[in-house]
Amino acid sequence: xxxxxxxxxxxxxxxxxxTDPILVFSPGRINIIGEHTDYNDGFVFPAAVDKGxxxxxxxxxxxxxKAYALDMDSLVEFELDKLKPSAExxxxxxxxxxxxEIQNRNKVIGxxxxxxxxxxxxxxxxSSSAALENSIVFGxxxxxxxxxTKHEMILISQKAEHNYVGVKCGIMDQYASMFGITDNAxxxxxxxxxxxxxxxxxxxxxxxxxxxxxKHSLSDSAYNDRRSACESIAExxxxxxxxxxxxxxxxxxxxxxxxxNYQKALYVIxxxxxxxxxxxxxxxxxxxxxxxxxxxxxxGLQHQYKVSCDELDFLVDQAKASDHVLGARMMGGGFGGxxxxxxxxxxAKTFGETTSIAYKETFGRACSVYYIKLSQGTHLxx
Ligand code: GAF
Numbered sequence: 001x002x003x004x005x006x007x008x009x010x011x012x013x014x015x016x017x018x019t020d021p022i023l024v025f026s027p028g029r030i031n032i033i034g035e036h037t038d039y040n041d042g043f044v045f046p047a048a049v050d051k052g053x054x055x056x057x058x059x060x061x062x063x064x065x066k067a068y069a070l071d072m073d074s075l076v077e078f079e080l081d082k083l084k085p086s087a088e089x090x091x092x093x094x095x096x097x098x099x100x101e102i103q104n105r106n107k108v109i110g111x112x113x114x115x116x117x118x119x120x121x122x123x124x125x126x127s128s129s130a131a132l133e134n135s136i137v138f139g140x141x142x143x144x145x146x147x148x149t150k151h152e153m154i155l156i157s158q159k160a161e162h163n164y165v166g167v168k169c170g171i172m173d174q175y176a177s178m179f180g181i182t183d184n185a186x187x188x189x190x191x192x193x194x195x196x197x198x199x200x201x202x203x204x205x206x207x208x209x210x211x212x213x214x215k216h217s218l219s220d221s222a223y224n225d226r227r228s229a230c231e232s233i234a235e236x237x238x239x240x241x242x243x244x245x246x247x248x249x250x251x252x253x254x255x256x257x258x259x260x261n262y263q264k265a266l267y268v269i270x271x272x273x274x275x276x277x278x279x280x281x282x283x284x285x286x287x288x289x290x291x292x293x294x295x296x297x298x299x300g301l302q303h304q305y306k307v308s309c310d311e312l313d314f315l316v317d318q319a320k321a322s323d324h325v326l327g328a329r330m331m332g333g334g335f336g337g338x339x340x341x342x343x344x345x346x347x348a349k350t351f352g353e354t355t356s357i358a359y360k361e362t363f364g365r366a367c368s369v370y371y372i373k374l375s376q377g378t379h380l381x382x
Pocket of ligand 1: 035038127173
């Protein structure tokens with residue numbers, strides 16, 4: 001967590017609203033493996049990171065509430081009983097969505113002011129949106145004594161995204177951001193919404209992220225399309241979610257679905273299996289197997305689930321060509337953002353540098369390399 005970020009929101013809040021705020025930090029996340037499995041009731045393997053959203057909030061006596069997005073130098077005033085979604089793509093939808101979902105649960109909040117700022121690059125696929133939603137619901141729960149549990153808070157964040165932002169996301173991002181544990185990744189069962197922590201210490205290997213610095217358009221609609229394809233196949237199979245299907249089940253209905261959707265469902269079944277296998281590999285400190293599963297995951301995301309893009313594939317190919325990378329794959333929803341790479345510590349810097357040069361030569365733009373720390377979930381900052 002960046003002390004500068006916290007200080008920025010605190011100072012801005014105090015200067016603007018002339019009172020002392022409470023301070024919340026809510027992290028972004030990585031995901032080791034288990035991509036697009038969360039909304040299929042499956043397994044994912046995320047961890048909260050040391051980058052995220054810092055928010056300063058306090059109750060207000062005014063008859064309106066005010067929110068200031070410091071990064072964008074954008075201030076909005078709003079009335080709590082007149083909320084409706086703003087234009088598509090606007091940041092207010094995260095805020096309004098969270099408030100509306102709190103109100104839907106018959107919880108009463110009064111007017112308040114909020115200032116927030118983040119250090120997760122936009123479109124990096126590290127879930128700045130879940131971090132923002134969680135920081136708001138967590139802060140409001142604290143300010144107005146709403147008595148919400150963390151599980152209730154993440155469901156509020158998720159529903160805000162569904163109903164106000166328009167992305168029918170799973171629960172992984174909100175969960176990881178809320179429940180993250182320092183130095184641990186969480187094997188999360190998205191059906192029970194319970195997780196098992198795994199201490200991540202790969203000794204002579206590290207996880208690094210490489211950001212393509214692109215986010216291709218239509219990624220949100222492609223995401224929702226994938227989700228409904230999965231749901232329709234589950235319905236055809238007469239099961240609650242693809243988590244309950246085997247490859248053999250899928251074979252039986254093969255001629256009732258398009259070849260594209262068959263591959264997508266097959267990917268989900270296989271990726272779910274890979275996430276569980278990855279947890280075993282970590283338990284046994286078998287990094288070669290973990291790396292191989294990570295490469296397989298990318299292969300599935302690229303060729304079966306079709307959520308990758310040229311820039312991500314290029315970065316993964318670079319990783320494959322290196323003797324020092326055990327595994328690499330695109331991370332998050334796809335169509336841009338970061339790859340996650342399991343790299344020999346001693347070679348991580350060189351790998352980052354050579355990859356950056358090759359990326360620039362190929363795409364005429366820079367990629368960014370991030371060294372991350374696995375960190376605590378959403379919390380108050382004293
Ligand atoms: C996005 C979503 F928000 C998550 O719920 C998850 O589905 C992920 O894409 C893909 O694994 O981050």
